[in-house]
Amino acid sequence: MKKEEKIKILQDLVKINSVNGNEREISDYLSNLLNKYGIKHEIFPFVDDENRSNLIIEIGEGRTDQVFGLTGHQDTVAVTDELAWKYSAFSGTIEGDFLYGRGAADMKSGLAAEVIALIELVEKQQIPSGKVRLIITAGEEFGAPGAYKINPKLIEDLDALIVGEATNGNVKYAHSGSFNYRINSIGKSVHSSVPNQGINAIEGLVAYINDEGRVFSDLPVDEILGNVQHSITVIEGGKQINTIPGHAYLLGNVRPTPTFNNKQVRSLIEKTITKINQETDYQLKFELLHDFYPIRTLTNNSLVENAYQASKEFYPDRDIKLFTDNGATDASVFVQIKPDLPVIILGPDSNGSAHQINEHTSLSSYLATIDIYQKIINEFFANKKGAR
Helix, strand or coil: CCHHHHHHHHHHHHHCCCECCCCHHHHHHHHHHHHHCCCCEEEEEECCEEEEEEEEEEECCCCECCEEEEEEECCECCCCCHHHCCCCCCCCCEECCEEECCCHHHHHHHHHHHHHHHHHHHHCCCCCCCEEEEEEECCCCCCCHHHHHCCCHHHHCCCEEEECCCCCCCEEEEECCEEEEEEEEECECCECCCHHHCECHHHHHHHHHHHHHHHCCCCCCECCCECCEEEEEEEEECCCCCECCCEEEEEEEEECCCCCCHHHHHHHHHHHHHHHHHHCCCEEEEEEEEEECCEECCCCCHHHHHHHHHHHHHCCCCCCCEEEECCCCCHHHHHHHCCCCCEEECCCCCCCCCCCCCCEEEHHHHHHHHHHHHHHHHHHHHCCCCEC
């Protein structure tokens, strides 16, 4: 595929407004592209929303049992303060080596690179002996509904997985989970002139907040991901100034690690709530919102080693690093199905612009990433000879 066509594909994707909840147009665009090359794929519309869909692409001869996976998401976060953008958020404007627009970094450049990598393998007749499966989802930026709708059988047979999120060419081999929850506080509403006759629901949340800092302060530290991170992020309660609130709630986020995992986080929160309910007049109720698992792949795994070497080869302008962070991806859902699945996150440039005003990526990194994916895939199958 010519360089100009690769750039146009990314530009076209950025021009599509696929803010969370409007992904079907991306699926349709990619389907039309894949049809030109006779590549097997299927769109899976959401039953409850015709504007949303997942897309599954496969290439390969299927002569061996090996299945190499890639994944990416079609949605973007919303555009805020559009007047502050240098160019319109959905213009896909190119200036020098940079392409601007919502989703340019997170993660339409990685998504386009994954699709084009498969197309070019077919063009060059470098058809894998097994299968390469690209799992494209909707809604990763909020709740990952698309990832949860993927047929588990499409995860169970994977031998390795690349998540194409932007990493500036670096290789992320582990990330924390993300555990989002709500605590509802049920009190008794009365006039503020007689507060002792009521139960202040906000004070119930305060009791939890005071305990939350203590119970999360002395947890085991993961050797790779470090401490479990925890935050209270939203508090709401009360309707008017002269009324004791009868209901209030808070939202919290925890970043679990393999050493202190999602189930342990939930147990810790529920025990804290139970203790408050038993020892006070406050009544707190726990509600789980999102439950994304951590991932961790050893640095001596062949997937990590091959990705590192490929990135060094195609990014000669930088010092490629292996790294970890506290972010979460669709892989957080997939490892619930296959906990031992080797996973890395590797994609084009972001340089801190993802989710920000003037989001952008570099075209040079985007084009390099296409080559990196192909090299990793070819090396995977060159070293895996298992036959059916």
